[in-house]
Amino acid sequence: MPSAIEVQHLTKHFREVLAVNDLSFEVETGRVTGFLGPNGSGKTTTLRMLLGLVHITAGVATFGGRRYVEIEHPIRHVGAVLEATSFHPSRRAEDHLKMVAIGAGIPLSRVGETLELVGLSDVGRRRVGKFSLGMRQRLQLATALLGDPEILILDEPANGLDPQGIQWLRTFIRHQAAIGRSVLVSSHLLSEMEETVDDVVIVSQGQLVLQTTLADLSTRAGTSTGMRVRSPEIGRLTGVLATSNVAFRPIAPDTIAIDGASPEWLGPLLAQHQIVVYELVHEKGSLEDVFLTLTKGFDAAIPGAPSLGAPPGGSQAPPPGGTPPTPGPMPGGQS
Amino acid sequence: MIAVIRSEWLKLRTTAVPWVLASIALIINGLLILVIFLRHDPATGGDTVPHTTQQLKNLVGSGFQGYLFALLLGVLCITTEFRHKTATTAFLVTPVRPVFVGGKMILAAIAGAGLAVIMLIATLIGGGLTLVARGGSFSAMLHQLPAVAPGMILVFALFAILGVGVGSVLTNQVAAIIVVLGWFIILEGILVSLVNSAEKWVPTGAALAASNLTRGMGQGGQTYGLFNQWQGTLLMLGYGLLFAAIGSFILTRRDIT
Numbered sequence: 001m002p003s004a005i006e007v008q009h010l011t012k013h014f015r016e017v018l019a020v021n022d023l024s025f026e027v028e029t030g031r032v033t034g035f036l037g038p039n040g041s042g043k044t045t046t047l048r049m050l051l052g053l054v055h056i057t058a059g060v061a062t063f064g065g066r067r068y069v070e071i072e073h074p075i076r077h078v079g080a081v082l083e084a085t086s087f088h089p090s091r092r093a094e095d096h097l098k099m100v101a102i103g104a105g106i107p108l109s110r111v112g113e114t115l116e117l118v119g120l121s122d123v124g125r126r127r128v129g130k131f132s133l134g135m136r137q138r139l140q141l142a143t144a145l146l147g148d149p150e151i152l153i154l155d156e157p158a159n160g161l162d163p164q165g166i167q168w169l170r171t172f173i174r175h176q177a178a179i180g181r182s183v184l185v186s187s188h189l190l191s192e193m194e195e196t197v198d199d200v201v202i203v204s205q206g207q208l209v210l211q212t213t214l215a216d217l218s219t220r221a222g223t224s225t226g227m228r229v230r231s232p233e234i235g236r237l238t239g240v241l242a243t244s245n246v247a248f249r250p251i252a253p254d255t256i257a258i259d260g261a262s263p264e265w266l267g268p269l270l271a272q273h274q275i276v277v278y279e280l281v282h283e284k285g286s287l288e289d290v291f292l293t294l295t296k297g298f299d300a301a302i303p304g305a306p307s308l309g310a311p312p313g314g315s316q317a318p319p320p321g322g323t324p325p326t327p328g329p330m331p332g333g334q335s
Numbered sequence: 336m337i338a339v340i341r342s343e344w345l346k347l348r349t350t351a352v353p354w355v356l357a358s359i360a361l362i363i364n365g366l367l368i369l370v371i372f373l374r375h376d377p378a379t380g381g382d383t384v385p386h387t388t389q390q391l392k393n394l395v396g397s398g399f400q401g402y403l404f405a406l407l408l409g410v411l412c413i414t415t416e417f418r419h420k421t422a423t424t425a426f427l428v429t430p431v432r433p434v435f436v437g438g439k440m441i442l443a444a445i446a447g448a449g450l451a452v453i454m455l456i457a458t459l460i461g462g463g464l465t466l467v468a469r470g471g472s473f474s475a476m477l478h479q480l481p482a483v484a485p486g487m488i489l490v491f492a493l494f495a496i497l498g499v500g501v502g503s504v505l506t507n508q509v510a511a512i513i514v515v516l517g518w519f520i521i522l523e524g525i526l527v528s529l530v531n532s533a534e535k536w537v538p539t540g541a542a543l544a545a546s547n548l549t550r551g552m553g554q555g556g557q558t559y560g561l562f563n564q565w566q567g568t569l570l571m572l573g574y575g576l577l578f579a580a581i582g583s584f585i586l587t588r589r590d591i592t
Contacts, residue, residue, distance in 0.1 A: 053591040069430040086420035103342030
């Protein structure tokens with residue numbers, strides 16, 4: 001099956017600043033692709049170049065082989081929700097959609113349909129100036145869906161949505177893929193997207209870090225980092241480890257971490273010495289850790305590159321299995 | 336293109352801009368009609384009731400200066416897209432920017448002409464009633480309509496086109512309004528009073544020629560020699576298209592972020 005979106009050697013200079021640097025990736029038909037990177041990594045610029053809003057310095061971006069500007073009535077094929085798009089405050093939501101529908105030759109019956117789809121039917125006659133951020137986001141989504149497009153481009157669509165809204169958005173995105181549509185959705189938080197995407201395109205500093213499947217990324221994340229033990233007899237355990245020349249790190253007075261250890265190795269050892277254990281944890285990296293390591297390592301690889309925003313360290317959710325978040329890089333500590 | 340223009344019409348009428356502009360234009364028109372009737376006739380010492388051809392023409396065309404509102408209508412209908420950041424949506428729907436500017440121009444021309452028609456109708460009603468009440472002849476006034484209306488409608492349309500052109504270059508709404516009002520209210524008059532031969536070349540001179548009404552920019556409305564109607568129309572249209580071409584060129588290369 002051909003790619004829905006093809007990006008080849010895309011480059012953008014804003015005067016002296018290189019915002020996007022020789023970026024190439026593909027979005028496969030019928031799949032949800034997460035476009036991930038820290039703030040300021042060139043995601044929005046890339047998406048706007050795809051849509052012909054930002055002038056491309058070099059390279060090409062196509063939808064089924066055609067550039068956006070070459071498509072007749074493009075919003076019937078590519079729907080977009082972009083950040084910082086606004087509405088005229090005194091225009092009614094319904095009129096906004098009508099105006100777009102008429103301009104693209106879309107039947108006006110779609111206006112009511114899309115309003116209902118995003119849950120704005122009751123406020124269609126209201127002026128957009130009175131809308132909350134979440135309602136505007138839904139109206140943007142309605143605008144994107146108006147032409148029943150086969151490709152959707154969503155730039156940080158979860159911004160401004162409440163938890164129910166985000167849950168709704170995830171279901172919505174999965175549904176789009178289920179009916180054969182291709183979705184490219186950007187986010188600076190992998191955790192926000194890991195239940196939603198099939199593939200990931202990770203960028204940092206305007207360059208591609210990695211394009212792979214979420215499954216592959218999970219495999220990388222699932223790599224064991226070691227064991228953590230909490231025991232009232234921690235002194236006996238450390239004694240045993242010291243005699244076997246095994247390195248360990250004290251975490252708390254009754255807790256230690258043994259890097260590189262496996263459950264298969266540690267379990268029999270504890271049984272053999274009859275050590276009472278309160279807590280035994282097999283530590284694995286989370287997806288977010290892999291994401292942070294990938295994007296951070298990439299920053300460091302560029303000599304003199306400025307740090308772009310703090311890594312979202314505070315937002316890590318504990319991964320399933322009860323492991324507390326590993327102490328990741330401190331916010332703002334990456335300079 | 337038809338779709339673009341229909342969409343633009345919906346865009347325009349769903350904001351307050353055209354209605355506010357038209358209302359202000361009509362209020363000023365009403366005041367001007369009052370002035371015409373309140374002006375004392377130096378010969379008789381009494382109030383003037385328009386009766387000569389020129390006086391009746393002036394009464395029918397009393398809303399003529401409203402072309403400035405057609406100009407503002409043109410400026411606002413394009414700059415509002417940038418002010419409210421609706422340009423993103425507009426360019427997603429119509430990614431070819433010259434088509435976007437062209438659609439705005441055609442719509443603005445129609446809306447500008449519409450404004451002229453509304454003002455003419457209002458003048459016929461308001462001015463006509465006053466005239467009849469003061470013992471004048473409405474049929475004599477109506478008789479001057481064919482001489483005034485086509486030129487006035489044409490000039491309003493041309494100014495609206497020019498407004499879109501200027502707005503496509505100066506997308507900052509405040510800057511665009513200051514520049515057009517500064518030029519048409521102050522600078523152009525100064526230029527013509529200093530260099531009289533410039534009158535036929537400046538937009539207002541070209542528009543006056545296009546209107547085919549014998550008015551000028553000099554003292555007491557005298558003219559320093561204008562082009563003929565066709566030349567004036569083409570020159571005025573040329574200004575609008577020149578700005579639109581520059582604006583389209585800039586917009587095509589502009590990043591909408």
